[in-house]
Amino acid sequence: MKKLFAVLGDPIGHSMSPVMHNDLFSFYNIDAHYLPFQVKPENLGDAVKGLKAIGAGGFNVTIPHKSAIIPFLDEVDELALQIGAVNTVVNKNGKFIGYNTDGLGFLKGLADDGLSITESKVLIIGAGGAARGIYFTIAKSGPKAVDIANRTVEKAAKLVEECPFQIPSKAISLSEAAETMGEYDLIIQTTMSGMSPNLDEQPVSMENIQDQALVCDIIYNPLETKLLREAKQKGARIQIGIEMFVYQGALAFEKWTGIFPDAKRMRENVLQQLGGTSNVNR
Numbered sequence: 001m002k003k004l005f006a007v008l009g010d011p012i013g014h015s016m017s018p019v020m021h022n023d024l025f026s027f028y029n030i031d032a033h034y035l036p037f038q039v040k041p042e043n044l045g046d047a048v049k050g051l052k053a054i055g056a057g058g059f060n061v062t063i064p065h066k067s068a069i070i071p072f073l074d075e076v077d078e079l080a081l082q083i084g085a086v087n088t089v090v091n092k093n094g095k096f097i098g099y100n101t102d103g104l105g106f107l108k109g110l111a112d113d114g115l116s117i118t119e120s121k122v123l124i125i126g127a128g129g130a131a132r133g134i135y136f137t138i139a140k141s142g143p144k145a146v147d148i149a150n151r152t153v154e155k156a157a158k159l160v161e162e163c164p165f166q167i168p169s170k171a172i173s174l175s176e177a178a179e180t181m182g183e184y185d186l187i188i189q190t191t192m193s194g195m196s197p198n199l200d201e202q203p204v205s206m207e208n209i210q211d212q213a214l215v216c217d218i219i220y221n222p223l224e225t226k227l228l229r230e231a232k233q234k235g236a237r238i239q240i241g242i243e244m245f246v247y248q249g250a251l252a253f254e255k256w257t258g259i260f261p262d263a264k265r266m267r268e269n270v271l272q273q274l275g276g277t278s279n280v281n282r
């Protein structure tokens with residue numbers, strides 16, 4: 001019998017996950033189907049019960065449910081609990097187990113670029129939910145240091161305080177980050193600044209970046225943000241936002257099926273959905 005997989009969110013109409021996962025199920029000859037469900041916050045518990053009752057194989061959770069889902073699950077993985085957010089749920093013998101593959105997906109994308117986290121001094125721009133997942137996952141991997149730059153510095157300081165892993169880490173302002181940009185090997189932009197329709201926005205200048213640095217932006221609309229364009233002009237390497245999206249999906253697929261899927265195929269598929277071309281500069 002066909003297994004059901006799903007993504008729960010609100011809104012959910014523009015999710016690229018259904019096309020990405022359905023293509024993988026058919027490519028690997030797995031008798032399963034992945035559907036998007038728009039679930040209002042007040043119905044989240046009932047939706048989870050329903051998925052359990054019909055024996056769904058697993059599901060993804062997206063905005064605004066990533067934290068709210070936790071009390072409705074049978075078990076939650078330690079890193080996901082530390083981050084305080086779940087994006088992937090697996091049905092293990094009738095129990096729903098929650099994981100967070102966002103940060104780990106991001107690290108997987110970095111490994112593809114040949115970057116070693118343990119030898120890197122990292123700057124994260126932004127201190128919201130997305131920053132938190134990436135920060136804690138990187139901190140767990142033992143980098144040289146991770147600094148957090150945010151428009152509201154107090155929010156960055158709070159995040160540094162809450163990090164459960166002991167690493168050199170400090171909160172700085174965006175202007176301080178612009179000045180000291182040359183110190184960092186890896187820079188990760190996690191804010192909404194620069195996302196369509198605000199294409200001319202850029203949270204911090206890349207003027208002082210070193211040319212061996214790798215700059216990642218988690219925004220994928222547009223494919224290449226103003227910040228990435230400036231970093232590229234300065235000679236730095238860049239990584240576009242679909243990498244993290246693809247790898248969080250790849251890790252979810254692996255948890256559900258035991259198969260780590262072809263990331264290149266997934267990337268092409270997502271780019272096609274976004275109407276881009278596959279030769280976007282990475």
Ligand code: ATR
Pocket residue numbers: 125126127128129130131150151152155190191192193201203
């Ligand atoms: P998410 O969960 O997607 O990370 P969030 O929790 O709302 O979203 O956090 C948004 C982040 O983007 C915050 O770090 C926010 O900065 P503040 O803490 O100062 O609000 C940052 N952000 C949003 N718009 C920004 C802009 N135009 N310039 C700089 N930073 C911005």
